[in-house]
Amino acid sequence: MPISGDEEQGLKFPILIGDVGGTNARFAIVFDANSEPSEPSIVQTASFATIDDAIRSAVLEKKQFKPRSAVIAIAGPVDGDEIPLTNCPWIVRPKAMLAGLGLSDIVILNDFEAQALAVVALDKEHMEKIGGGAPEPNAGRVVLGPGTGLGVAGLIHACGRWIPVPGEGGHMDIGPRTARDYQVFPHIEPIEGRVSGEQILCGRGLVNAYRAIAKADEVTAKMSSPAEITAAALSRSDPVATEALDLFVTCLGRTAGDLALVFKSQGGVFLTGGIAQKIVPALKTGNFRAAFEDKAPHKELLKSVPVYVITHPLPALAGLAAYARTPALFGVETEGRRWRV
Template sequence: MWTSGEGDQLAFPILIGDIGGTNARFAVVLDARSEPIFFPIVQTADFETIDAAIRASVHDKSPIRPRSAVLAVAGPVEGDEIALTNCPWVVRPKVMFSSLGLSDIVVLNDFEAQALAVVALGEEHMEKIGGGAPEEGAPRVVLGPGTGLGVAGLIHFHGRWLPVRGEGGHMDIGPRNPREFQIFPHIEPLEGRISGEQILSGRGLVSVYRAVATASGAPERFSKPSEITGAALDKSDPVAEEALKLFVTCLGRTAGDLALVFMSQGGVFLTGGIAQKIVPALKTGEFRAAFEDKAPHSALMRDIPVYVIVHPLAALSGLAAYAQAPERFGVETRDRRWRA
């Protein structure tokens, strides 16, 4: 069913959760007017199950016992056992009724939550990366490199915002100039091909860095994404600089492709920790040049604004907006809502 009004409101207090491959973030919404109560971020690797993580990070830290939950997970939501793509957790809503005392559970894709955040957050939580003014009511696109590469669309229809979920992070991506043709053969493929998240993710950045080092005959000094971005931004390592430049260029191309798919004249929104950390690199020009290099539609692309969402808990803000006022959104809950 489509959520359409008061009858689809979940019972308060509502647990909201943003569960990625590496981190899990939780909050509780007490009522339709209160700000969410946020809890410390936890590492998925520290807990065997999501139920154990919720008990330790929410139940053990607060006397509030949520009656309902809206959870966003990094992976497709299919069936009664929902496996995450880059994490061994499996979400079992029917088990959560007894293990956590919940009676109503909605499970969404994590980038649907990021799309909802675009509506929930004001521009004070965004850093603009070129382009003109957003067209009111026009489609929007959200993408974010992290443990993987998340993608979602957002369309305004009959007075409501409809998030469009998908797995756009697994689209093919390839080289376009002679230097890239030297580097790409050394990027780690996935079952014989290079998808977006083989480059545009934390592990992807490491793979790109190693590929640049190999193509250059240079030593590999770093093994973590944070080390690579740090060395690139402070210009202390030329291999890291080139790796981040290629990363930013590929992110611009992919963002531009998605902007064309959705005709997202309402804007393109980059989210997640990696995008927040590399804002200086995104502003140097390579990102915007790659984004706009879409002949015969370059003029159209120059007008489309790009924003980096800098709010640290953007997805939770989006989930809270939905939990408090589901009538604002056209969220498909068929086969994604469980009631005890």
């Protein structure tokens, strides 16, 4: 059953760590407090009926050492004994996992909590700066990442520990500002009558933007995948794709700036995920910083805030490994999110 925070003790090694998104699930094992994670196993969520099946196939049937505990980050809010993922049909059932996978202890976190932990765990060599000044060492930070959806988390420093603040910021409303926006936004596919961040700032969101621009200009939408649109935009070989990526980058800048104001994140804003890594050239063209800083009356504050693209291939696993090794360094709330035999 879930346990309360005052019952918390360190997890027993070896510890299974997992980062489960809408499309892919990534697993590794941390053997002790001084070791790096094992070589990760990456599987597609669509290939398995349940997370339990994926863990058996990717870890238990392949690794010589069997984990005793697990820290798993999932794409969705963690609440109750049956936890659905936002963009994946899996339902995480920790009690069943304890019995079926031979584990004695499971902690379930939000996937962007793990991304927030990674901000502290990773070195500067795994980050590419997109403007702004120097970060303030213990100031608030924000992590956001367009992927299958749009993930968001905050990170604050208090009482000598870094405390991740999970949320569902990717579902905030996003709206038009410029005259061109007002031509395009009526054609963006809404969800239950509104346009949220996830309707633009993720893979399918880029496709939505591309189709909306094509409709606004009464031209044929020739492309159907985010990769195809991104490649055409970066090569500037297709004007609709180019404008779609420009809109994506601008809206990402606006949203990142809004979140920077919420957390007063003078420690930095961190963009994570494969999409951010692929569009670094577009992020550096100026549209992103201009939109990020256009926050009167706090434009000067936003000018000083650094933005980084996390370039590590598996940052969430790095964050989870840091937490698994030394949980006392992080203020991770486990009440109602930890299950033991």
